[in-house]
Structures are given as C-alpha cells and as structure tokens.
Amino acid sequence: MGEYKISSNLDAVFSALGDPTRRAILARLQQSDARVTDIAGEFPISLNSVSKHIRTLERARLLRRSVQGRDHLLSLNAAPLAEAAAWMEHYRGFWEDRLAALEKYVLDKKRKRQ
Amino acid sequence: MNAAMNAAATVVVRRTITAPPEALFDAWLDADALAIWMRPTGIRQTFAKTEPRVGGSYEITMHGDEKIHPHHGVYQVIDRPRRLVFTWVSHATEGAATLVTVDFLPKGERTEVVVTHEQLPEAAREAHTRGWTSGIERLATFCTPQGST
Numbered sequence A: 001m002g003e004y005k006i007s008s009n010l011d012a013v014f015s016a017l018g019d020p021t022r023r024a025i026l027a028r029l030q031q032s033d034a035r036v037t038d039i040a041g042e043f044p045i046s047l048n049s050v051s052k053h054i055r056t057l058e059r060a061r062l063l064r065r066s067v068q069g070r071d072h073l074l075s076l077n078a079a080p081l082a083e084a085a086a087w088m089e090h091y092r093g094f095w096e097d098r099l100a101a102l103e104k105y106v107l108d109k110k111r112k113r114q
Numbered sequence B: 001m002n003a004a005m006n007a008a009a010t011v012v013v014r015r016t017i018t019a020p021p022e023a024l025f026d027a028w029l030d031a032d033a034l035a036i037w038m039r040p041t042g043i044r045q046t047f048a049k050t051e052p053r054v055g056g057s058y059e060i061t062m063h064g065d066e067k068i069h070p071h072h073g074v075y076q077v078i079d080r081p082r083r084l085v086f087t088w089v090s091h092a093t094e095g096a097a098t099l100v101t102v103d104f105l106p107k108g109e110r111t112e113v114v115v116t117h118e119q120l121p122e123a124a125r126e127a128h129t130r131g132w133t134s135g136i137e138r139l140a141t142f143c144t145p146q147g148s149t
Helices: A011-018 A020-031 A036-042 A045-060 A078-114 B023-027 B030-036 B134-144
Strands: A063-068 A072-078 B009-017 B043-050 B055-065 B067-080 B083-090 B098-109 B110-119
Touching: A011 A020, A011 A045, A011 A078, A011 B110, A020 A036, A020 A045, A020 A072, A036 A045, A036 A072, A036 B023, A078 B009, A078 B023, A078 B110, B009 B023, B023 B030, B023 B083, B023 B098, B023 B110, B030 B043, B055 B083, B067 B098
Parallel strands: none
Antiparallel strands: A063 A072, B009 B110, B043 B055, B055 B067, B067 B083, B083 B098, B098 B110
C-alpha cells in the first residue's frame, strides 16, 4: 500500500552510514561498548577526526555516550538502523510489486493487439 | 563535508520481462498506463498526469479506502528506451526528494528492468550507488542482536 513514513532522523542515519570509517566504528561497538580513546587507538586516524565521526553518529542517534568519571563510554543504539532497514524493505517490496504489475500490463496489452 | 557523506541508502529491484524495451519504457511515461500498473494492493484507483520531457513533472495519486497517497516529481533524464530518471516525492516522505532511476537492458527478446531508488540526504545529486547497493544486507548485520542476553 501507500508509503513508508520517513522520520526526520532517517536522513541523518543514511548520511552517517555513508562513510566507511563510521560503519567500522558501529561494527566495533556492536562487539562491546568502548571509550572514545579506545576507538581512536584502533583506527589509523587522529583522535580529532574520530571525535568528529562519533559526533556525526551521535547526531543520527546511532550511538549513546555515557560519562563515567573522566571516561566517555560509547555504546551502539541499533534502533535507527532498524528504521532505515524498514524503509529499504518497504521500497523493495513496493518496486517488486510494481514491476510485476508493469509486466502484466505490457503482456495484457500485447495479447489484446494480437 | 566529504563526498562519502553524501552516499545514500539505495534499493535496487530487477525484473526480466518478455517485451521490447520501448514498450516497457513508454509505460512509465504514459498517464493511462501508469493509472493501471501503479495501483498497489489496497488502492482503489490511481490517477496519473505526466509531462514527459526533461524538467517536466508528473503526479501519481493513489486513492485507498481511507487515505489518498499523492506522489509527484520531475523528470531528470528521458533517454528512450534505455534510461529514465525522476525525483519521487510524497507527503509520506515529508516533502523530501528521493531519486528513481529505471534502466532498460535488452536481453534478446526480453528486457531487464532495473529500478534504483535512492534516498537523497542533503544535496546529494551525484550520489549514485556509492557502495550502498547491498545496504540492506549491511544494515541487517547491524540490526541482528549478537549474543543476545
């Protein structure tokens, strides 16, 4: 039927996922929570640019930050990913059904002409 | 802002149909044809209007029992019978433009129709299938809870 409702956060999610380093950070956090400095140590880029990537992921609500003393602990928040996946599933189904209908339409038309 | 940030989520759907590419291509631009095949389950009637030229717009309005689903967009590329590109906007997308590319690939007496539907975050005009063609599979790996407790 109709269409899948896109939440305003979905743009931010797709944008955030468009970068391989950020996808790698999410994959890393899927294994376990980590401190910002742990993440920075595991990637061959500066702490500064890791922080930027982390802020982008935070804005998309793909990760949560909790402050424990001096440490900032990061954890994955998978809910927006499920929402993004649902959008894609919806349109996959929509276009599969439309192409089936296009086939029927074109074949019916051909049959009528014969 | 680097280029990769513009990469968009992409849905790719294919179907091989026993028909020439011209017949399939024309069915996307002909309002009477659209009214017939752009009618998903649960939609009683679809109304379509098209201005089939680059920069021209279209409207496809799907009337369900309870709700009306208007769609509209602008044709970006009309390359008969190879490729059609248009924007896709509906109130369900909260006015955000998405991009639909339809390729018609001749396979002997058949034609493979490939629909590529992209989310366009920000000003992502050039964001064509940049590493996200298998997006759903990658998302699935993130969505699957690991060692769930």
